[in-house]
Amino acid sequence: MDPVERAREILRQYPLCDSCLGRLFASMGYGVENAERGRAIKTLLHMRLVYDYRNGVDVAEDLKALGRVHAPTRRFLASNGISVEEARCYICGGLLKDVEKYAESVAKALAEIDFGTFQVGSVVPRDMLEREREIVAKFGIETGESIKHEINRRIGRAVGELLRRPASKERPDVVATVNIIDGTVKVARNPLLLLGRYLKLSRVVSQGRLVPGASRTIEEVLDPVRARFGGSALVLHAAGREDSDVRMLGNGRPAVVEIKEPSKYRGDLSGLATEWVILSPLKPGTRNDVREMKAKSKTSIKLYRAVALSDKPISAEDLAKLKALEGAVVVQRTPRRIKRLSPRARRRRMVYNIEAYQIADRVIEVFVRCQGGLYVKEFINGDGGRTQPSVAETLGASLEVVELDVLDVE
Structure with a gap:
């Protein structure tokens, strides 16, 4: 159906702001923000209704419905002696007019973390989501996106402008979740994964937990690596396992060093050399690297x-x-x-x-x-x-x- 006619049907029953109307047609044309799309649809609808009105077609009620959420239509109606009051958006209640205001709080929450990539999430009032679902179901909308997606994208873009780096959907270093209800921000620091190989030169160091006969674990020996990135803990993922009394020599065993909750995602990747364990130079990795390493270790x-x-x-x-x-x-x-x-x-x-x-x-x-x-x-x-x-x-x-x-x- 013509999006202008569909918008006409929706606005008869629900006053919607530019963003909430445009979001219902989000997949009909890329590179346009929802507010721009909604504003354009309202403008086209305004032109169509004004044309019909001047040609004697009874569209007064549709004009009034549009006028609740469209200033040019209100001005046109006022010039014809019809007064219409502006209405709050049925879905967001006006929240989306300045949702970017939360960007400063997010940027402040991220200020103490040295990260490369970030993503923004949000906690949205349940009744807001339910009102959106009501309209989507009632009119069979298949071209929209959710209000959470729009909020996350817009705040993320604003944060990116403040921090001079773009938001990322591909496993970001940090995720900042904004609670739209009370304005608070929570930051989740994803683990830092580093690929390398280790040699174990001692027969009293265990790969996993401390066992009888072992004086320390590899994870304990590698703690300086954790400290470099300000993490809360270090976890070693290795391609196979050797007992504490077995040395790992040669070219070393493939491993992924996981740093929990780091405060730095960029730092010294030179590895580590001790009398017990030697860790080769490191490079950034992903969870998929861990899965592939574990799977390969069964047949290598x-x-x-x-x-x-x-x-x-x-x-x-x-x-x-x-x-x-x-x-x-x-x-x-x-x-x-x-x-x-x-x-x-x-x-x-x-x-x-x-x-x-x-x-x-x-x-x-x-x-x-x-x-x-x-x-x-x-x-x-x-x-x-x-x-x-x-x-x-x-x-x-x-x-x-x-x-x-x-x-x-x-």
């Missing part, structure tokens, strides 16, 4: 080095038998040392290559190149038959892993 290829102690002497001929494990699919029940998972769960992982060297009569060094997720300690010691096949089973010996290192994460 890893290279391990283990030193194992045998209960009996191992000969070079014995070690040659381990070549039979290359290409094997290893089936593992959840290791007994891991109590958080179902003991009946079974995991299948591929062993691609294996090399073994004799260090002493009862000490061997084993290099295992395998699919990510293989429990390497249990692959070597057999875990009492819960892992098959295993190095211990193949050698016919009881093995204890005394050292384990991750040498590469491909």
